[in-house]
Amino acid sequence: MDLKQLKALQVIVDTGSFSEAASQLGLTQSALSHQLRRLEEELDETLLVRARPRVYPSEAGQAVLASARKIQTELAGLQTHFARQRKGPVTGSLHIAATSLSIVYVLGDLCEAFMEKYPGIEVNFTASETAGAAVKRVLVGASDLAFTPMTEANKQLVSVPLGRTDHVFIVRNSHPLAQRPAVSMDELRAFPFVLFQPGSGTRGIMDGLFLPSGGYGRILTESNDAQFIKRIVSISNGVALMPVYAMSDGVAREKLSQLTCEQTVPHVDIGIVHRRGVQMHAIELFKALCLDLRGPSLTHYTRTNVGPMR
Template identity: 30%
Template structure:
């Protein structure tokens, strides 16, 4: 009898996506020692190594690649079966209107929506047009069914589901003096022009978590588009703080330089807000699962969030 379990296969998928034991353990809400013990059991059971541990990122052996292929196949089959059961229980049709409050949400939201449409073709999926500073109010007035928000503020009739956390990095032109610093502190922004999206300060984690507590209020400039902000930074018109996954392609091309903000970095969070009565809908739960799965598989530097 095989001792291989679905949890083992999900561990392999997390390892493949994160490239490290520590990040995979965080993704699966396990301790690193528990995950290492699970991997040791697998290798002892099969009598061969599944990984080359001294590589970064971690690299699978031929045996590991074979189990990883099984993990991809079986995980997709299990997810499809569970969706079929959910359709039988709750039906296949519905409406899911999504409102967002973050300008960079579309980078990861659109691929997740494309995948979801294949799972639930009978659900009418749409994005509520425009950028919304208070998307939760759209839920309460039934103008939206799900809202992507950065804070889980308690509110009657609203449930929050954690999506993921991500790192915000400071970006600067390659020849800017701040490019030579290991990380940036609040005072490093004092003499700079901060370029950001045109949103209230309460929605800017850099301002809310770093600058305001330190009494730093730099000059400002705003732009609607991420690429426009990066272009302004590259032209030494100012500095900015953006999600690492959003700027990574431009870092690889050498357009700008990124540095951590603070000794421990600056972390931001995203949650899905839904009406309490809708949280149990099968297609709603599958949409949230699809968002997490797609995001963790494609965006660098994400970490899981606990329940709100």
């Protein structure tokens, strides 16, 4: 077992593709496959599940990957330590997991600011299906940080709250509820729902609102693609819940109406998490920049002040 094999495993998992990983590592695909096969033979375990559209780690692969991350963290720490002694640029890598919705509307601005300030740190992204899946990647060592709703405490994780985002119910402009100054949950329940999938922060809010009081009624469809949800709502009588920061595109401005709920203004706190006990300079630098941009209190996204977190 050597560092090249562990690095190969990491890059394959991060990209989900042997061909993309080979390109990033400057290897032929056959050479990369040979490295991985030697590692699997040495450990007598299958480390990767070769599926479509993405390759993903087996249970054994997750365990090896977690150890590989720790090794890389230690090496990055040494490099950073001696880089600081040389007064040169900060170098290293940072692996971040988040949903595409978070990356597009919130996290992207933070990462852009981080990469501008620390160009020597390589930032890698994994777009997860749900926030829960992003957190799981951190727990198994596949990612260093995850962007997620601050809904459940986990003793294995350090949480850094960064903001609070209000959510709004949306309907198309010609919907029977569109012109109402405020609507009740019972009135919303009379129409089919377009929902985020279980495991997402927005779905968690919806479940908390509707399941204890009679459920949803009819569900039109479920998806974690915010653009898809907004488009379906714009052509149907469906109702959806959406974070306010996702309401700035053309479809939202031109085709959708935002509703005020009589009972509540749904909201969720959002932020980043990393594994407790991990000492990694790039993580600390990212946390420090996020907190600096946030300021002394949580950034609050509302219908009237939607914008980047800075």
